[in-house]
Amino acid sequence: MNVSCFFADGTGLAWASGLAAALPEASVSVWQEGDPPADYAVVWKPSQGFIDAQTALKAIFSAGAGVDALASLRLPGSVPVVRLEDAGMAEQMREYVLHAVLHHYREFDVYAAQAADGLWAARSPRRKADYPAGILGYGVLGQAVAESLTAAGFNVVAWARTLHPDASITVYSGDDSREEFFRAVRILVCLLPLTPSTRRILNAAAFAALRPGGYVINVARGGHLDVDALLAALDSGQLAAATLDVFDEEPIPAGHPIWKHAKVRLTPHISAATLRDEAIEQIVGKLRALEAGAVVTGVVATDRGY
Ligand code: OXD
Numbered sequence: 001m002n003v004s005c006f007f008a009d010g011t012g013l014a015w016a017s018g019l020a021a022a023l024p025e026a027s028v029s030v031w032q033e034g035d036p037p038a039d040y041a042v043v044w045k046p047s048q049g050f051i052d053a054q055t056a057l058k059a060i061f062s063a064g065a066g067v068d069a070l071a072s073l074r075l076p077g078s079v080p081v082v083r084l085e086d087a088g089m090a091e092q093m094r095e096y097v098l099h100a101v102l103h104h105y106r107e108f109d110v111y112a113a114q115a116a117d118g119l120w121a122a123r124s125p126r127r128k129a130d131y132p133a134g135i136l137g138y139g140v141l142g143q144a145v146a147e148s149l150t151a152a153g154f155n156v157v158a159w160a161r162t163l164h165p166d167a168s169i170t171v172y173s174g175d176d177s178r179e180e181f182f183r184a185v186r187i188l189v190c191l192l193p194l195t196p197s198t199r200r201i202l203n204a205a206a207f208a209a210l211r212p213g214g215y216v217i218n219v220a221r222g223g224h225l226d227v228d229a230l231l232a233a234l235d236s237g238q239l240a241a242a243t244l245d246v247f248d249e250e251p252i253p254a255g256h257p258i259w260k261h262a263k264v265r266l267t268p269h270i271s272a273a274t275l276r277d278e279a280i281e282q283i284v285g286k287l288r289a290l291e292a293g294a295v296v297t298g299v300v301a302t303d304r305g306y
Helices: 012-022 048-053 089-105 108-116 140-151 175-184 204-209 227-236 276-291
Strands: 002-007 027-030 040-044 059-062 133-136 156-160 171-173 187-190 214-218 239-244 264-266
Touching: 002 012, 012 027, 012 276, 040 048, 059 276, 089 108, 089 140, 089 187, 089 214, 089 239, 133 140, 133 175, 140 156, 156 175, 171 175, 175 204, 204 227, 227 239
Parallel strands: 002 027, 002 040, 040 059, 133 156, 133 187, 156 171, 187 214, 214 239, 239 264
Antiparallel strands: none
16 A cells, blocks of 8 residues: 655655554655555645646545645545544644633733733723633534633534534524624634635624624634734724734735734644644544545535535
8 A cells, every 4th residue: 555645844754754654554655756646645735746646546634624725726526535633633722712712801911011011900800701702613623612611611602504403502503693693702713614605704794793892713714814804893992802823824924914913912823733643643543444444534525625
């Protein structure tokens, strides 16, 4: 069995040696032009040239939770694309969002500014009832974050494309209920896959519908957010603050106003990194299951894009 790796970020060698150690029955290599077609591909942002050279694939494993980077490629229609599910990302995402929510809710920014001015002044405590949180997206990561925020005492609801009748929180579903969902929340966390129907879902209408003084956390993709609408809503006071981990262009171009905006906290796409060892363990488990003719989870539905 041949496994070919293509990692646009230059980490292919590390992935190939980790996969080779975990999968001694396979021949694993970093793809080079002219290589024979492989049985399985393990990729992060592969090129069209790589995909076109793979004429014998049984499956493509994408080493991330989001598969939007594959959407612009011509993929062989009958080959399953399998994405990572959790693989160590859920814990990181819980930490990131819980920290971001508590930091804002407990006004640590305000206290840091006061301390910088040598000011000792307690503010009146906030009430969690005034800070209902809403998660856009109720997949593996959305559910993990909802659980953490609930455990921390927040009232949490979610919005998803499909129905989640067994969820322990209210999950609004479908486009018709989206505005109702926005109206119910003040803290908005985006954890959606990026597809044509979720592009710029964080827009002026959404910000206007949130409870006044809304707080937006985007840990999904830059394409979900209309940055100009966000900056306008922050400047008008409609939104109180934003924490952003993902951007249309990464790194953010020098001089972009978002870098220095007083109400924006930003991080360089680190909310939930792919952990190579955990990812390899998951990929190898699924690859062996596929070889044995079993069904695996995390297969991307090409019609919906995630
Ligand atoms: C992912 C990411 O999709 O790192 O896993 O953003």
